Amino acid sequence: MKKGKHNYKSAYTFMMIPNNEDKIKTYNLPKCFFKALTYILASLLVISCFFIHSFITLKKDYAKNIKNIHSLEIINDKQKLQIDELKKYTQDIKEKINHLNELEKEVKSLVGLEAENDKDIKEISHAQTQEDKSIRNISRGSLFQRKPDKSSEYDQSNTLMEIKINLNKIEESLSIEENNFNSLKTDVVDQLNYLAARPTQWPNRGRITSTFGIRKAPKRGASTFHKGVDIANSYGSIIKAAGKGKVAYAGWRSGLGYTVIISHGYGFTTLYGHNSSLLVKAGQQVEKGQPIAKLGNSGNSTGPHVHFEIRVNDNPVDPMKYLGK
DSSP states (O other): OOTTSOOGGGEEEEEEOOSSSOOOEEEEEEHHHHHHHHHHHHHHHHHHHHHHHHHHHHHHHHHHHHHHHHHHHHHHHHHHHHHHHHHHHHHHHHHHHHHHHHHHHHHHHHTTOOOOOOHHHHHHHHHHHHHHHHHHHHHHHHHSOOSOOHHHHHHHHHHHHHHHHHHHHHHHHHHHHHHHHHHHHHHHHHHHHHHHHSOOSOSOOSEEEEOSEEEEOTTTOOEEEEOSEEEEOOTTOEEEOSSSEEEEEEEEETTTEEEEEEEEETTEEEEEEEEEEEOOOTTOEEOTTOEEEEEBOOSSOSSSEEEEEEEETTEEEOGGGTSOO
16 A cells, blocks of 8 residues: 555445435545544443442432431421420429429428528429430430431430439429428418417416415405406506407406407417406407407406406316416
C-alpha cells in the first residue's frame, strides 16, 4: 500500500444510495473506530449500571429512613401521651403536697408549734421532684432520638413504667399522710375544744370561805350539803367564765340572786350565784376567762361572794378538782 492511500482491508465501507439520481455516498470507517465505540458503550453501560444501583440503594435507604421516621413519630407520639399523663400526675401530687403542707401548718398552729416542714412530707416531695426530673429527661430524649432502636424504646417504656409505679407509691404515701393529718387535725381540734370548755378558770381570785361538801348553814346553823365553793372578794369585782360555752341562764334565781349558768358541752355546766349585776345574756357564747358578771351579795348571802358550782352530767362535783392553782 502506497503512502497517502487508505488500507481498505482494515476498514468497513458504508454506502448511502439515494432513491433519486443523486450521487452515491461512500464512507470508510476503520475497524479501530468500532473497537473504540464498543469500549465507550461498554464503559457507559458499566457507569450507568453503577449509577442505577446507587440510585436504587439510595431509594431503599430513603424508604427505610421514611419508615424509621414514621416509626419514630409513632413512638414519640405514644411516649408524649405517656409523658403528658405523668406530668399531669406529678402536678396532682404537687397540689396534694401543698395541701399537706397547709394541713401541717394548721395543725402546728393549733398546738402552738412553729410551722416547719414535716420530715416525711419533705422526703416525699424530694422523691416526687426526682421523678419529675426523670420525666423531663425522657421527654427531651424522645424528641431528639434519631432512630427507633427496639432496645432503646423498650428501656424508655420501662423507665416510664417505673416512674409511674414510683409516682403511684408517692401518691399512696401522700394519701396516708393526708388521712393521718386530717385525723390528727380533728383530734387536735376536739382536744383543744375540750380543754377550752373544761372549767379550769377561777371565776374570781378571792378568798375561799366555804368548801364543797357537808357544812353548817351560815344563817340556820343546820348541816347541809354545799354543792360548790364560796369565794369572797370586794363588791363589784369581776366574775369570769370558768370555760368556753353557751350561757344557758342569766337572771334572778331564788336563794342565789343574780345567777349565770353556762353549758360547756362534754357534760360540763357551771353556776355563778349572788352576783350584783350580769354582763351576759342567755344564748350568748362566751370564752374561757370572759367577764360574765360582777361579784355581789344578792339572794341569801351573808356578804359579797360568788357561789360557784361545777356539774358533770348534772351531778355536783368538787370544783377544786378542776380549778388550776
